Amino acid sequence: MLRDKKPFHFIKLRKIWYVISILVIVPGIISLFSQGLNLGIDFRGGSLLDLKFNQPTAVEQVRGVLADFGLEGASIQRSGETDFIVRTKELAEDENLAVLQALDQKLGGVAVQRNERVGPVIGQELIRKALLALGVASVLMVVYIAWRFEFKQGIAAIIAILHDVLVILGIFSIFQIEVDSTFVAAVLTIIGYSINDTIVIFDRIRENMLYRKKGEALEDVINNSLWQTMARSINTGLTVIFVLVAFFLMGGATIHNMVLALLIGVSSGAYSSIFNASPIWYDFKKMEERGRLKGAKA
Amino acid sequence: MKWDKLLKLAGIIVIVAVVAVLAVKPVFPDVKWLPFAKLIKQGLDLQGGVHVVLEAQDTPESPVTSDRVKQAMAIIENRVNAYGVAEPIVQQQGDRRIIVELAGINDPDEAVRNMIKTAYLEFKTEDGTTVLTGRQLKTATEGTDQSGVAEVNLEFEPDGAKIFAEVTKANVGKPIYILLDNQVIQAPNVQTPIPDGKARISPYASLEEAHNVAILLRSGALPVKLEVMEKRTVGPTLGADSLDKSIKAGIAGLAAILVFMVLYYRLPGLVADFALVVYALLVLLIFAALHVTMTLPGIAGFLLSLGMAVDANVIIFERFREELWAGKTLRSGIDAGFKRAFVAIFDSNVTTLIAAAVLYYFGTGPIKGFAVTLSIGILVSMFTAITVTRYLLHLVAGSNLVRNVKMYGA
Numbered sequence: 001m002l003r004d005k006k007p008f009h010f011i012k013l014r015k016i017w018y019v020i021s022i023l024v025i026v027p028g029i030i031s032l033f034s035q036g037l038n039l040g041i042d043f044r045g046g047s048l049l050d051l052k053f054n055q056p057t058a059v060e061q062v063r064g065v066l067a068d069f070g071l072e073g074a075s076i077q078r079s080g081e082t083d084f085i086v087r088t089k090e091l092a093e094d095e096n097l098a099v100l101q102a103l104d105q106k107l108g109g110v111a112v113q114r115n116e117r118v119g120p121v122i123g124q125e126l127i128r129k130a131l132l133a134l135g136v137a138s139v140l141m142v143v144y145i146a147w148r149f150e151f152k153q154g155i156a157a158i159i160a161i162l163h164d165v166l167v168i169l170g171i172f173s174i175f176q177i178e179v180d181s182t183f184v185a186a187v188l189t190i191i192g193y194s195i196n197d198t199i200v201i202f203d204r205i206r207e208n209m210l211y212r213k214k215g216e217a218l219e220d221v222i223n224n225s226l227w228q229t230m231a232r233s234i235n236t237g238l239t240v241i242f243v244l245v246a247f248f249l250m251g252g253a254t255i256h257n258m259v260l261a262l263l264i265g266v267s268s269g270a271y272s273s274i275f276n277a278s279p280i281w282y283d284f285k286k287m288e289e290r291g292r293l294k295g296a297k298a
Numbered sequence: 299m300k301w302d303k304l305l306k307l308a309g310i311i312v313i314v315a316v317v318a319v320l321a322v323k324p325v326f327p328d329v330k331w332l333p334f335a336k337l338i339k340q341g342l343d344l345q346g347g348v349h350v351v352l353e354a355q356d357t358p359e360s361p362v363t364s365d366r367v368k369q370a371m372a373i374i375e376n377r378v379n380a381y382g383v384a385e386p387i388v389q390q391q392g393d394r395r396i397i398v399e400l401a402g403i404n405d406p407d408e409a410v411r412n413m414i415k416t417a418y419l420e421f422k423t424e425d426g427t428t429v430l431t432g433r434q435l436k437t438a439t440e441g442t443d444q445s446g447v448a449e450v451n452l453e454f455e456p457d458g459a460k461i462f463a464e465v466t467k468a469n470v471g472k473p474i475y476i477l478l479d480n481q482v483i484q485a486p487n488v489q490t491p492i493p494d495g496k497a498r499i500s501p502y503a504s505l506e507e508a509h510n511v512a513i514l515l516r517s518g519a520l521p522v523k524l525e526v527m528e529k530r531t532v533g534p535t536l537g538a539d540s541l542d543k544s545i546k547a548g549i550a551g552l553a554a555i556l557v558f559m560v561l562y563y564r565l566p567g568l569v570a571d572f573a574l575v576v577y578a579l580l581v582l583l584i585f586a587a588l589h590v591t592m593t594l595p596g597i598a599g600f601l602l603s604l605g606m607a608v609d610a611n612v613i614i615f616e617r618f619r620e621e622l623w624a625g626k627t628l629r630s631g632i633d634a635g636f637k638r639a640f641v642a643i644f645d646s647n648v649t650t651l652i653a654a655a656v657l658y659y660f661g662t663g664p665i666k667g668f669a670v671t672l673s674i675g676i677l678v679s680m681f682t683a684i685t686v687t688r689y690l691l692h693l694v695a696g697s698n699l700v701r702n703v704k705m706y707g708a
Binding site for chain 2 (some may be wrong): 052094100114132182197199236244246298
C-alpha cells in the first residue's frame with residue numbers, strides 16, 4: 001500500500017514540484033505575451049458560417065465566392081470533403097444572406113449547419129464578465145476556506161488555481177487553439193474542480209492536526225495527509241478523465257475545445273492540489289514561524 | 299444469511315431497474331410523461347434553432363424609450379408566433395436589449411430578418427400613394443362604442459396625426475387602404491376629417507374580430523430601430539448529431555467509471571455503481587420536473603458531476619477501508635467511514651457550488667445551462683452518496699451475503 005510505504009516526502013522535495021510547475025507555466029506565459037490567445041468571434045466579434053456542401057468542394061472555390069464580397073481574407077477551415085467553417089468580419093443580415101445565396105448557387109447547393117454573428121460589444125462584455133467572474137469566484141472561495149480552515153490555506157488554494165488557469169491559457173496560446181465562450185465555462189469549472197481536490201487534502205490535514213503527536217513536525221503531518229488521500233486523489237482524477245476522454249474522442253466538434261480545456265485543467269488541477277497547494281501552505285506557515293521568532297528575539 | 303435484508307436488497311434493485319427502463323424506453327406509449335428522459339427540454343444547440351440578441355438603436359425620429367422597447371417586444375412576439383414553434387422565448391435584457399429564441403425552425407436566418415424588419419404596415423389612399431407607415435401608428439386597440447358595436451381604435455404618433463388630419467380632410471367619403479406586407483387588411487371609408495389622430499374603425503361582428511385586427515395593426519411596425527448584436531443558429535441536423543454523439547460518449551464514459559469502480563473497490567464499488575445509476579436517474583427526474591433546458595455544455599456539466607458523485611463514494615470507501623484496517627467491524631466501519639468522510643465531501647462540494655453559482659450569475663445561454671446542471675448534479679450527488687450508498691452498504695453487510703472483509707477492499 002502506497003500510504004504505508006510513502007516512497008518520497010512531499011514537503012522535503014517541494015522545490016522540485018515548484019520547478020516542474022514553473023517549467024510548464026513559463027513557456028505558456030511567454031507565448032501569451034508574444035502571440036496571445038487565438039480569440040474566436042465570441043470575443044473579437046465577427047461572423048461564422050458552418051457549411052455542408054452537397055458536393056466535394058475545395059477551399060479555393062469557397063474563397064473565390066467570398067472574394068466577390070470583399071471577404072478574401074476570411075479564415076476557411078475544411079474538415080472532410082464537404083464541411084467548412086468560415087470565419088469573417090461581422091456580416092449584417094442582408095450581407096450574410098447574399099453570401100449564403102452566392103455559395104449555394106455557385107457551388108452546387110449548401111446547407112447551413114451553424115451561423116453565428118457576434119457584435120464587438122458582446123465580445124467586450126464577455127471578456128469583462130469572464131474576468132469579473134474569475135475575481136468574484138476567487139474571493140468567495142478564499143472567504144469560505146478562511147472560515148472553514150484558515151486564511152493562509154485559502155491563499156495557497158488560490159495560488160494553486162492560478163497555476164491551473166495559467167497552464168490552460170498557456171497551452172491554448174502555444175498551440176493557438178481557438179478560445180470561445182465555452183472556454184470561459186471550462187476555466188471556471190476547473191477552478192471549482194481543482195479547489196474541490198485541494199479541500200479534501202486540507203480536510204485531512206485539519207483532522208490530522210487535531211491528533212498531532214507531541215513533537216511531530218508540521219511537514220510530516222502534511223506529508224502523511226497527502227499520502228493518506230493519495231488513492232482518492234488519483235481515483236477521482238481518473239474517473240473524471242474517463243468521462244472527458246470519452247467526450248474528447250466521441251463528442252461533437254462543437255464542444256471539442258471545451259472538453260480539451262477541461263482535460264488539461266483536470267490534470268493540472270490534480271497536480272496542483274497535491275504538489276502545490278499544501279507545500280505552499282507549508283512555506284507560508286514557515287514564514288509565519290520565522291516572523292514570530294524574529295519578533296521574539298527583538 | 300438474513301433473508302429479510304436480502305429480500306429488501308432484491309426489492310430495491312428491481313425497483314431501480316424498472317425506473318431505469320421507464321426512464322429511457324417507451325414501454326407504455328400511451329402514457330404521456332413516459333419515458334421521462336424525453337421530457338427534458340433540449341436547448342437550441344441540440345434541437346436546432348436560433349438565439350438572437352437585438353438591441354434598440356437611437357434614431358433621430360425615434361429615440362429609444364422603455365415604452366418603445368416594450369412595444370417592440372410585443373410586436374416581435376406577434377411576428378414570432380406566426381412561425382408556430384413551440385415555446386418561443388422573447389425576453390428583455392437590460393434597458394434596450396431583446397433576446398429571442400426559437401427552437402426547431404427551418405430557416406432561422408429568415409426568421410431573424412423578419413424580426414428586425416421595420417415597416418410592414420402602410421396606409422394608402424385610393425390613388426395608391428402611401429401616406430403613413432406603421433411607424434407613425436402609436437397603438438391599435440379593440441373596444442365597443444356606446445351601442446355595444448365592436449370597433450378598433452387607432453391612435454397615431456403626433457407627426458402621424460398631423461398627416462392623418464390632412465389625408466382624412468382630403469378623402470372624405472373615400473376609403474383608406476391599410477396594407478400589411480402589401481396585402482390589404484382593412485379599407486375603411488373616411489366619414490369625417492379626423493384632426494386629433496384618434497380614429498375608429500367599425501363595425502365588426504364581434505369583439506374578438508376587432509381584437510384580431512388590432513393585433514395585426516399593432517404588430518405592423520417596430521417603433522424603434524433594432525440591430526442584431528448576436529445571432530447563433532444551429533441547423534436541425536447538426537443539433538441531432540451533437541445529441542447523438544454526446545449520448546454515446548456519455549455511455550462510454552459512464553461504462554468506464556462503472557468498470558473501474560468494481561475493479562478497484564470490489565463489493566463497495568458495485569454498491570457505488572448502483573448508487574451512481576440511482577444518482578443518474580434522480581438527476582434526470584429533476585431535470586424533467588424543473589424543466590431544465592439541456593444544452594451541449596449542460597451535458598458536459600452533468601457528466602462532470604457524475605465524476606464528482608463518484609468522488610464522494612471514493613472518499614467514503616477510502617475512509618471505510620482505513621477503518622477496516624484499523625480493526626473495526628464491517629458495521630461500525632461503515633458508520634465511522636461515513637462520518638469522517640462527510641466533512642470532506644461537504645466542504646469540497648460547497649466550494650465547487652460557489653464556482654457554479656458564479657458561473658450562473660455571469661453566464662448567458664448555454665453557460666447558464668452548464669452551471670445549472672453542474673449545481674443540481676453536485677447537490678444530488680451529495681445526497682445519494684450519503685444516503686443511498688450508506689443504506690445499501692449496511693444492507694449488504696447486514697445480510698451476511700458477503701462476510702469476507704477482503705471483498706470490501708480491506
